[in-house]
Amino acid sequence: MAKKPVSTTSHKSSAQPHFSQKAGELQAFGTVTNTMPLQLEESVRLEMTEQLNQLLADTMTLRDLYKKSHWQVSGATFYQLHLLFDKHYEEQSELVDTIGERIQLLGGISIAMAADVAELTRIPRPPKGREEVPVQLSRLLDAHQVILSHCRELAERADKLGDDGTNDMVVSDVLRTGELQVWFVSEHLVEAPLVEADSERQSA
Numbered sequence: 104m105a106k107k108p109v110s111t112t113s114h115k116s117s118a119q120p121h122f123s124q125k126a127g128e129l130q131a132f133g134t135v136t137n138t139m140p141l142q143l144e145e146s147v148r149l150e151m152t153e154q155l156n157q158l159l160a161d162t163m164t165l166r167d168l169y170k171k172s173h174w175q176v177s178g179a180t181f182y183q184l185h186l187l188f189d190k191h192y193e194e195q196s197e198l199v200d201t202i203g204e205r206i207q208l209l210g211g212i213s214i215a216m217a218a219d220v221a222e223l224t225r226i227p228r229p230p231k232g233r234e235e236v237p238v239q240l241s242r243l244l245d246a247h248q249v250i251l252s253h254c255r256e257l258a259e260r261a262d263k264l265g266d267d268g269t270n271d272m273v274v275s276d277v278l279r280t281g282e283l284q285v286w287f288v289s290e291h292l293v294e295a296p297l298v299e300a301d302s303e304r305q306s307a
């Protein structure tokens with residue numbers, strides 16, 4: 104009879120924590136679990152999670168761009184923009200969590216770490232240094248546009264594939280929040296008189 108292999112570790116209960124444990128990945132990035140009781144085909148979940156990871160990487164980048172702008176803003180509108188940028192940062196942070204958790208519930212793997220996000224995002228990397236307010240605002244609006252156009256494509260595709268949950272999240276959460284933020288940011292780029300009315304402009 105073959106001898107039982109001798110275990111080198113004890114599996115008896117103990118108060119001693121087990122530190123520095125290592126093992127291979129449970130699931131590779133870019134894959135979905137074979138089955139999930141959602142009544143959604145594996146191929147649909149695979150396509151949606153890939154698209155949602157792109158949306159996630161871009162949303163994380165926009166979120167961080169808002170925090171950068173919050174810290175580095177300067178000038179006469181410092182206070183209002185400092186507050187507005189942080190409000191938008193918080194709202195984008197919520198979206199990041201919503202998108203990330205949707206990827207996981209579809210059986211996929213959410214992108215998470217900054218270096219991986221930097222590789223995937225389509226939003227151009229800003230300089231480390233401080234930029235003028237109009238440049239900050241333009242950069243934010245350009246980033247929003249990348250996300251808004253992707254939202255519209257993705258929502259349509261999700262609708263076609265029958266993934267109503269993804270369609271609803273993309274439209275109700277990501278798209279609508281983005282559109283509202285674009286309005287608030289854009290109005291700061293209107294050249295409007297602050298003290299003296301422009302009396303030379305013809306009235307209609």
Ligand SMILES: [Fe+2]
Nearest residue numbers: 173174185189
């Ligand atoms: Fe702050």
